[in-house]
Amino acid sequence: xxxxxxxxRHKVTETGTPVTLRCHQTENHRYMYWYRQDPxxxxxxxxxxxxxxxxxxxxxxxxxxxxxxxxxxxxxTLESATSSQTSVYFCAISVDANVLTFGAGSRLTxx
Amino acid sequence: QQQVKQSPQSLIVQKGGISIxxxxxxxxxxxxxxxxxxxxxxxxALLIAIRxxxxxxxxxxxxxxxxxxxxxxxxxxxxxxxxxxxxYFCAASxxxxxxLIFGKGTKLSVKP
Numbered sequence: 426x427x428x429x430x431x432x433x434r435h436k437v438t439e440t441g442t443p444v445t446l447r448c449h450q451t452e453n454h455r456y457m458y459w460y461r462q463d464p465x466x467x468x469x470x471x472x473x474x475x476x477x478x479x480x481x482x483x484x485x486x487x488x489x490x491x492x493x494x495x496x497x498x499x500x501x502t503l504e505s506a507t508s509s510q511t512s513v514y515f516c517a518i519s520v521d522a523n524v525l526t527f528g529a530g531s532r533l534t535x536x
Numbered sequence: 537q538q539q540v541k542q543s544p545q546s547l548i549v550q551k552g553g554i555s556i557x558x559x560x561x562x563x564x565x566x567x568x569x570x571x572x573x574x575x576x577x578x579x580x581a582l583l584i585a586i587r588x589x590x591x592x593x594x595x596x597x598x599x600x601x602x603x604x605x606x607x608x609x610x611x612x613x614x615x616x617x618x619x620x621x622x623x624y625f626c627a628a629s630x631x632x633x634x635x636l637i638f639g640k641g642t643k644l645s646v647k648p
Contacts, residue, residue, distance in 0.1 A: 467640035527579030
């Protein structure tokens with residue numbers, strides 16, 4: 426997953442606590458995405474960004490917010506984590522919104 | 537109309553056999569159809585992609601067949617190997633839908 430780093434890779438937290446996942450890229454790609462992957466649901470888009478401070482909602486955005494203050498960083502925040510947000514979260518980057526390069530994933534468990 | 541329906545959910549193939557995964561879409565504005573491959577514990581990676589101006593694209597043992605009139609496309613893996621065991625996702629984008637929409641995935645197991 427050269428050029429894209431997700432942190433933390435694993436996190437266990439409790440219901441009601443805030444959580445922030447970070448995606449960092451060194452490719453200078455314009456587009457950045459956050460997906461969640463759950464069994465039986467495939468990859469679902471949470472939020473995406475098409476430039477610094479330019480973000481938009483995806484298919485499953487409720488309960489999540491994002492920020493992109495620099496080209497290289499895209500943060501996903503769960504303001505008050507719920508058990509339904511237990512999932513594997515993938516960040517992806519793209520130069521043209523077609524070919525996506527995914528990170529290694531962040532596994533979040535909300536107890 | 538924005539969905540991409542993928543089947544089967546899981547597939548077991550003997551080594552050397554042909555693996556076939558199918559996807560169907562509704563939105564006729566879609567004009568880009570990639571397949572992603574995901575190994576356990578890793579992120580998905582682009583495997584092969586096709587645009588609707590061609591009916592088939594081949595890269596090594598992997599072939600995409602595209603049927604525009606039926607709004608279907610499929611991935612064929614020839615001479616399947618145990619190392620091909622992974623989850624495969626089809627996707628589509630185009631028109632007003634700028635972001636990729638993914639199918640739900642197919643878990644392929646290739647038995648030695």
